[in-house]
Amino acid sequence: MPKAATKRRALVCLAMILVAALYLANTRAAQQKEDVMVTSNALGRPGGTLTLAVRSDPKTLNPVLAVDETTREIIDCMNADLIHINRETQQPEAALAKSWSISHDGETYTLHIRRGLRFSDGQPLTADDVVFSFQLYLDEKIDSPQRDLLMVGGKPISVEKIDDYTVRFHLAQPYAAAERLFDGLAILPKHLLESAYKAGTFAQSWGVSAAPDQFAGLGPFRLKEYVPGQRIVLERNPYYWKVDGTGRRLPYIDTLVFLFVPSEDAQVIRFQAGDTDLLSRFSAADFSVLQREQAAKGYQLEDLGSGLEYNFLFFNLNNLDGKNLPAITRKQSWFRDVRFRQAVSAAIDRDGIVRLVYEGRATPLWSQVTPGNKLWLNTALVQPAQSLEHARELLRGASFSWSSSGALLDPSRQPVEFSILTSSSNAERTKMATLIQDDLSKLGMNVHIVPLDFQSMVARLLNSFDYEAAIMGLASGDVDPTSDMNVWLSNGGTHLWNLTESKPATAWEAEINQLMNEQLVTLNYGQRKLLYDRVQQIVADELPVICLASPHVLVGASRRVGNFHPSILEPSALWNIDELYVH
């Protein structure tokens, strides 16, 4: 009897070994067929849950329609792009496309897609999915926010399938760093979305209420559950196309939970309490609060230095003919005088802003490119310290004078008095305004601060032009100057200080136009750098925007998060979510 049992056990063992060997051979074969990307990250421990907080519910889960930051952050965890900007090196690198080549004239891009990849529902990825995705992004009726990016030289990029794993993109004109355009453009499953697209209901597909089995993506995670007002839960995508050095398929984490926590303070408190593992986009003051408990609670806190956000003061230089705003029109004779703008800039205590608004966690700025943007920063720009004497000299040169009580008078002996709009929800910019108000009062200027809710402020800045000056901040999504075209071109949609120009209003704006358009079609980095250096010089001299400071990018992670390498590019803590793991 014991003999028979041993024999049977041996047989069972043999069978199991055979099955395991077959299985291994099979997966090995599948992996060889599959063009996976091997990452070089430090090895992590698989499994576990990572929790983080975002400000609001996602508005949609459709990558073609998503606009706001929170929505994109969640969607990006479930999708992948052909060419991706590495957030650490700031350079484009192969993603779903294994390689790409550029024609000599710079107008044709050929991309070779990795073979054997699968969507998170197990269906294969082919060139048809890529062509279909770009069809969606370029469709005028769908009106995707990415559509503008894909217009080169006024014409949409065209896409052509060469074979199942090769696609070719044609551009109307050479376009510098065109490969950066592919970043963030998710490739979508044709087999799931084509019917909705053909039926004309694409705008309603992949909304937040759609069931998880309707989705499929190429990102590290896929949708598991969405509870409105509380959380969205993502689970590991078993078909993800990256493996680590030992061949283990990424991501390491099994479950990713986004909690909806509407205020920054509440997010900080939840992080402190250990409810969340990652924290980004919080103020320097909160950074100090967390720092005090860092030793006891053992978080990882990182000050990454200046990011890409630049905050600035600007004056209303719009053409107000026919707007019936006589008071502002009168003051525009000061605002248009570059010496007036230079005097204001010279009187501003940028170091004070850095110290009092950001507790030192910011960098003073004199032009739009921040020190975080190492590839494009013009390091030759002079950074004059605050000088009230120089400011007075400039004003005197522009025929301003002072009354006996010290009030500044314009050339027609009217007192200089103007208001600065700020958004009441942004405490930091309101604080900057208060410091500037005090600085300018030393020149005899009487400055009022008008905090408005964000919507009313934007309505004044973009539509009614009923404002005198304002403080705003902009942050480019990418380091490349091309991403800021709409700010600097005189007919750009974010050319905030003057949105009424049909042709450049000043010689220097004409020069900026010419420089920006030239860098766009120049393919050599060195030449482009020279052109963009000149743009920075013009901005620093002519001061269409008076740059103030660039806040540092601050991020935190709990002790148990491994492979935490935040970057200054968004999403700073999540960009390597596929490599993160929990201890």
Next chain:
Amino acid sequence: MRRTYKFWITLVLLAGFHLAIFFAGFLAPYSFSAQNRDFSYAPPSRIHFVDSHGKFHVRPFVYQWITVAHRYGSYEENGQKAYPVRFFVAGAPYKLAGIFSSHLHLFGVDTPGRIFILGTDDYGRDQFSRLLYGGQISLAAGWIAAAFSILLGAVIGCLAGFYGGWIDDVLMRGGELFLALPWLYLLFAVRAALPLQVSQGQVFLLLIVVIGMIGWARPARLIRGIVLSAKQRNFVTAARAFGASDAYLLRRHILPQTYGVMLTQMTFLVPQYILAEVTLTFLGLGVGEPMASWGSLLASLQQYSVMVSYWWMFLPALLLIPVFFGYYTLADALQERVKSVAL
């Protein structure tokens, strides 16, 4: 007897508070807007009698705060030089009641020393000075808004109560409409629609008047009730029989009956509207920088980092408790007096 005692003590305390706030310029060592960018969030100055050598001084003195090794917001005392507290010193110019210019301050220390008895805010402004100056704005806001409410309430309440009928219906239903009005949104709309050239002070005054005007419904209801009962009294009927006009009746016989209610309502409404000002500032609709109000002093506490880092930012809130307590005690006491007079 005890009741009278409480009443007078409260009255004297409140009067003291109001006087202090009226003489803010004299009592405050600095201007409400003077920034000291090297003393951002400096804790209250410590008043010393014994110096670092253990020697006793009759005249109190302070040491200067210096930043600890470039760490923002942490300070230590520089024991090198003592700054004795002096009285009746010359300092920043101010105007008393908007008329009399002066340089004289009750106390201060020699520059470059600074004395911050309640610490400083993020711009390094003296919180004590801002508390006193802020009181001028907040109390004025409370009084003006309350006066508007009572005035409108009295007129409308008298008309409704005296004439009754459809006038009463229209006015009182209108009042209910005002009670149901989401006044915060109304204020947002008013602020967003105003032209930029209006100064912050004017904007604030306007918002206060708007609040006051919206708040008439509650006093109007009370006054209407009193008028209703008063007009049926025998002496009113008698006067009417003698041919007295409506205006005469209202002025001579009915209105005096409502004075007590008006007074108690006023003491209730003033602190209520001071709080309304705090709410406005919380929402960014209050007096703009660099002006101070009690609302703006409290508003900084909305930030979690301020709340957990700088304990002295709570002091203004603590000091306001007796003021509100005083007003409500006064209102209580007045109400009882009115009752006993009526009986």
